[in-house]
Amino acid sequence: MDETFSLVLFSGTDDKLNAAAVLTAGAAAMGRKVNVLLQYWALDAFRADRIHKDHGVAPEAGQEGIELVQRHNGQHWSEIFRQAKEIGEVTIRACSLSMEMFGLRMEDLDPLVDGQEGVAAFFVDVDGPVTFI
Amino acid sequence: MDETFSLVLFSGTDDKLNAAAVLTAGAAAMGRKVNVLLQYWALDAFRADRIHKDHGVAPEAGQEGIELVQRHNGQHWSEIFRQAKEIGEVTIRACSLSMEMFGLRMEDLDPLVDGQEGVAAFFVDVDGPVTFI
Amino acid sequence: MDETFSLVLFSGTDDKLNAAAVLTAGAAAMGRKVNVLLQYWALDAFRADRIHKDHGVAPEAGQEGIELVQRHNGQHWSEIFRQAKEIGEVTIRACSLSMEMFGLRMEDLDPLVDGQEGVAAFFVDVDGPVTFI
Numbered sequence: 061m062d063e064t065f066s067l068v069l070f071s072g073t074d075d076k077l078n079a080a081a082v083l084t085a086g087a088a089a090m091g092r093k094v095n096v097l098l099q100y101w102a103l104d105a106f107r108a109d110r111i112h113k114d115h116g117v118a119p120e121a122g123q124e125g126i127e128l129v130q131r132h133n134g135q136h137w138s139e140i141f142r143q144a145k146e147i148g149e150v151t152i153r154a155c156s157l158s159m160e161m162f163g164l165r166m167e168d169l170d171p172l173v174d175g176q177e178g179v180a181a182f183f184v185d186v187d188g189p190v191t192f193i
Numbered sequence: 194m195d196e197t198f199s200l201v202l203f204s205g206t207d208d209k210l211n212a213a214a215v216l217t218a219g220a221a222a223m224g225r226k227v228n229v230l231l232q233y234w235a236l237d238a239f240r241a242d243r244i245h246k247d248h249g250v251a252p253e254a255g256q257e258g259i260e261l262v263q264r265h266n267g268q269h270w271s272e273i274f275r276q277a278k279e280i281g282e283v284t285i286r287a288c289s290l291s292m293e294m295f296g297l298r299m300e301d302l303d304p305l306v307d308g309q310e311g312v313a314a315f316f317v318d319v320d321g322p323v324t325f326i
Numbered sequence: 327m328d329e330t331f332s333l334v335l336f337s338g339t340d341d342k343l344n345a346a347a348v349l350t351a352g353a354a355a356m357g358r359k360v361n362v363l364l365q366y367w368a369l370d371a372f373r374a375d376r377i378h379k380d381h382g383v384a385p386e387a388g389q390e391g392i393e394l395v396q397r398h399n400g401q402h403w404s405e406i407f408r409q410a411k412e413i414g415e416v417t418i419r420a421c422s423l424s425m426e427m428f429g430l431r432m433e434d435l436d437p438l439v440d441g442q443e444g445v446a447a448f449f450v451d452v453d454g455p456v457t458f459i
């Protein structure tokens with residue numbers, strides 16, 4: 061029951077980032093360690109200068125879905141991640157390969173990101189579920 | 194081997210809903226307990242008045258893919274979920290946050306949905322894989 | 327720590343296929359057995375006559391993202407899967423239901439694919455994470 065929740069976060073739309081943040085907070089609240097690895101479009105969404113901009117939603121949302129999400133007065137997903145880090149042991153790292161592909165350095169990212177690592181290093185700490193979002 | 198299969202079902206296109214239903218049925222057939230948590234577009238797809246309508250497929254399908262899926266005479270994913278519940282211990286719950294965001298009540302949902310719960314409650318029952326679709 | 331990494335590979339865009347290949351290689355490098363099950367658009371991408379063609383990227387990439395991915399001089403994901411099979415115990419199977427839906431036979435697929443199986447058979451070997459990409 062106290063296994064690590066390992067989350068590979070690949071998607072960069074606000075609906076999936078919000079789902080990821082809520083799962084992270086829920087796992088942390090239940091006493092699980094959470095390791096998040098940011099890849100591709102999720103990494104791009106954690107850039108310091110873009111984290112609060114509109115990242116859109118999944119194409120299947122349609123116009124009705126977009127309006128529902130925008131009308132909803134919930135917290136921003138970055139704030140939910142911030143609270144999850146206060147609640148429990150949550151580490152957010154950038155995938156080295158994606159950092160290189162996007163030409164990013166650590167100072168380009170929001171302070172929520174604790175460091176960077178490769179996928180093999182990520183797997184060293186896997187001792188439970190591996191969830192890809 | 195008898196761990197729970199915990200499935201966070203987020204996507205609302207017919208191809209992913211079908212994949213989720215088939216994985217649920219396969220896990221149930223192998224004697225696993227299955228807990229499904231419906232979020233966002235998947236929750237919307239389980240509305241009683243929409244469950245049988247066309248929910249489209251992932252954008253990557255292209256025209257050829259759309260036609261292949263439509264031509265295929267398989268069972269509807271809701272029917273596969275129904276059978277999975279007969280085969281094994283399968284529980285389908287709506288995520289409370291998504292219910293609130295979409296302004297839904299339990300009576301708006303198909304009877305396949307057994308109740309609603311928050312993400313922390315969902316994690317209480319996690320003792321194996323956590324799969325996000 | 328030596329549990330199987332069970333990967334249901336559903337998506338057929340080059341960015342997700344690359345993420346899947348890198349996770350497979352990372353898991354194999356860390357001594358894990360990896361079982362990949364190809365469904366839908368991922369199965370289509372493993373067709374012998376299509377594996378090296380352009381499979382696009384997730385819609386959220388935008389024009390900037392497409393150019394970043396194309397400019398990146400990394401290995402093709404099929405090559406990363408090939409290397410993962412050399413490093414460790416990696417098995418790639420086609421989902422029988424998707425084979426039938428797409429009207430495919432084993433000889434239509436790239437030699438990276440070791441065989442086909444149903445979802446229930448896939449679950450027999452699940453003894454750790456189940457990741458859906």
